[in-house]
Amino acid sequence: MSQNTGTPLNILVLVKHVPDVQFERHLTTPGQRLDRSDSVLSELDEYAIEAALALSESRGGDKAGNTVTAMTMGPDAAANAVKKSLQMGAAAGVHISDPALAGSDAGATSLVLATAIKQLGGFDVVLTGMASTDAETSLVPAQLAERLGVAQLTNLSKLEIAPGTTTVTGLRSGEDGTQSVEAALPVLVSVTDQANEPRYPNFRGILAAKKKKVTTLTLAELGLAEGAVGAAGSATRVLEAAPRPPRAAGQVITDSGEAGIALVDFLADAKLI
Amino acid sequence: MSNILVYIHAPDGTPTKGQRELLALAARLGEASAVLGGPADAAALSGLASAGATGFYAAAGGLDATGLIAPAVSLLEAAVRASGATAVLLPNTVEGREIAARAAVRLDAGVITDAIDVDAELTVTKPVLAGSYTVKAQVTRGPALITLKANSVELPEAAAAAGAAAPVHELELGETGPAARITATAEHAATGRPELSEARFVVAGGRGVDGDFGPVEDLADALGAAVGASRAATDAGWIDHSAQVGQTGTTVSPQLYISAGISGAIQQKAGMQTAKTIIAVNKDPDAPVFEIADLGIVGDLAQVLPQAAAEIRRRKG
Numbered sequence: 001m002s003q004n005t006g007t008p009l010n011i012l013v014l015v016k017h018v019p020d021v022q023f024e025r026h027l028t029t030p031g032q033r034l035d036r037s038d039s040v041l042s043e044l045d046e047y048a049i050e051a052a053l054a055l056s057e058s059r060g061g062d063k064a065g066n067t068v069t070a071m072t073m074g075p076d077a078a079a080n081a082v083k084k085s086l087q088m089g090a091a092a093g094v095h096i097s098d099p100a101l102a103g104s105d106a107g108a109t110s111l112v113l114a115t116a117i118k119q120l121g122g123f124d125v126v127l128t129g130m131a132s133t134d135a136e137t138s139l140v141p142a143q144l145a146e147r148l149g150v151a152q153l154t155n156l157s158k159l160e161i162a163p164g165t166t167t168v169t170g171l172r173s174g175e176d177g178t179q180s181v182e183a184a185l186p187v188l189v190s191v192t193d194q195a196n197e198p199r200y201p202n203f204r205g206i207l208a209a210k211k212k213k214v215t216t217l218t219l220a221e222l223g224l225a226e227g228a229v230g231a232a233g234s235a236t237r238v239l240e241a242a243p244r245p246p247r248a249a250g251q252v253i254t255d256s257g258e259a260g261i262a263l264v265d266f267l268a269d270a271k272l273i
Numbered sequence: 274m275s276n277i278l279v280y281i282h283a284p285d286g287t288p289t290k291g292q293r294e295l296l297a298l299a300a301r302l303g304e305a306s307a308v309l310g311g312p313a314d315a316a317a318l319s320g321l322a323s324a325g326a327t328g329f330y331a332a333a334g335g336l337d338a339t340g341l342i343a344p345a346v347s348l349l350e351a352a353v354r355a356s357g358a359t360a361v362l363l364p365n366t367v368e369g370r371e372i373a374a375r376a377a378v379r380l381d382a383g384v385i386t387d388a389i390d391v392d393a394e395l396t397v398t399k400p401v402l403a404g405s406y407t408v409k410a411q412v413t414r415g416p417a418l419i420t421l422k423a424n425s426v427e428l429p430e431a432a433a434a435a436g437a438a439a440p441v442h443e444l445e446l447g448e449t450g451p452a453a454r455i456t457a458t459a460e461h462a463a464t465g466r467p468e469l470s471e472a473r474f475v476v477a478g479g480r481g482v483d484g485d486f487g488p489v490e491d492l493a494d495a496l497g498a499a500v501g502a503s504r505a506a507t508d509a510g511w512i513d514h515s516a517q518v519g520q521t522g523t524t525v526s527p528q529l530y531i532s533a534g535i536s537g538a539i540q541q542k543a544g545m546q547t548a549k550t551i552i553a554v555n556k557d558p559d560a561p562v563f564e565i566a567d568l569g570i571v572g573d574l575a576q577v578l579p580q581a582a583a584e585i586r587r588r589k590g
Binding site for chain 2 (some may be wrong): 140146266
């Protein structure tokens with residue numbers, strides 16, 4: 001397949017290792033930190049990896065000089081998120097790991113990620129998912145765009161760079177409707193779960209991943225002080241956390257032809273109608 | 274009294290319920306001023322004033338509406354610097370979070386999303402882990418940027434009388450930095466139903482509707498409710514993605530949530546458990562959704578929902 005591929009792209013995709021949402025999740029006491037055992041690659045990041053790979057492939061892939069690098073920040077086990085990205089097809093990985101990073105809020109996290117991105121030499125496209133499935137704040141992508149001084153194309157359900165051009169176009173699900181948006185490279189892009197159908201790693205991908213390079217970076221290597229990150233560097237603080245009182249199951253009835261009426265009686269008793 | 278800013282995404286003649294909640298909360302915390310994220314005519318200013326705004330901040334010469342997020346960030350940053358605000362309240366939408374996120378970097382401030390309450394000390398209450406925990410958190414540096422979930426604030430019974438025209442401070446923004454351009458907007462098709470994120474009542478359908486949202490929509494219309502859907506239903510293409518409730522869709526916290534044909538796997542429960550009252554209709558008596566429902570009905574939604582809709586219409590006369 002030969003096409004006008006234009007300048008090769010350096011693409012960075014950010015991934016996060018998070019507790020599996022299929023199971024109950026817990027905060028630890030004391031400290032109100034998330035219990036990170038039983039973690040997996042955040043499902044919403046798979047759409048970002050797929051978008052990165054598809055973008056590279058649309059311009060001729062690795063052979064044409066395009067690169068896809070997967071980066072994560074987190075404790076040792078977070079390396080698994082990078083590993084899965086490499087199995088899906090990313091060419092190289094970066095793992096930012098340092099004990100002082102624990103407790104970083106979105107602002108501190110975006111500082112670390114932006115510092116690493118600048119140190120690695122910058123990228124044409126930084127791709128993320130629409131949210132992490134643990135903290136669910138969606139703050140980091142916008143904060144990264146701000147710190148990197150690039151345009152943000154967030155919450156995209158469709159993403160394209162026309163062959164031979166350096167303009168990114170897409171569809172964004174916003175408050176006012178679906179917006180057609182565009183920006184010139186370099187950009188930060190976040191994609192929704194509507195953007196694509198993520199590929200599964202195949203056997204060849206799993207084998208190939210074992211030979212791919214993962215660079216580990218510490219705070220010292222990034223030139224960041226311990227006080228600038230983690231709980232100390234965060235501008236927010238959790239004071240207390242309480243498990244939500246379990247909802248008591250109410251009355252359960254079996255329909256014998258009149259349950260619709262019973263439903264309305266219930267609404268009337270609860271003064272909802 | 275401390276200055277509290279409220280970011281108003283799209284000022285209009287009548288403020289939305291979400292905007293009124295933001296202003297009511299701000300007025301409780303201090304002197305409330307509105308930051309105008311779009312053009313506002315006299316009617317819009319008067320509407321916001323009667324909802325609690327005692328001052329306004331706007332971009333001199335108007336805000337660049339084709340620039341994505343970045344112009345609004347510059348406006349908010351300038352308004353915080355001009356007002357010395359201790360807190361900024363924004364809607365908990367994609368736009369509200371992103372504007373808060375970027376402004377926080379410029380102001381070296383903290384952001385707390387998903388707030389359901391804010392007290393006088395600016396301690397924020399928010400649900401985390403899909404509603405399974407409730408957390409209290411504070412911003413420790415800079416102004417507190419807080420995004421507020423809809424249906425969180427009790428609105429005053431009577432709207433305050435429209436006060437004297439409050440002053441509009443026009444702010445020079447200068448260069449607002451690299452931004453994506455919005456080249457076209459396709460507005461969400463008008464359904465005539467309440468906005469899902471702000472609705473007091475939601476009727477949601479899942480896999481069990483088996484392709485037909487008719488009974489769900491019928492009951493929603495009888496109740497004046499918004500229509501929601503589980504991810505399985507939107508993935509199947511039975512209803513538009515904008516109806517999706519939960520993690521990758523709209524978060525809701527209505528007074529009443531009627532779930533029809535939704536089994537109640539953990540992620541689905543997450544989408545509904547902040548609702549005050551839950552009614553579940555499902556064919557499977559072992560569906561986990563019955564563990565959290567205030568009223569559970571084991572039955573066929575295609576029978577139960579239309580019967581309920583007809584009964585509501587009959588009683589309303």
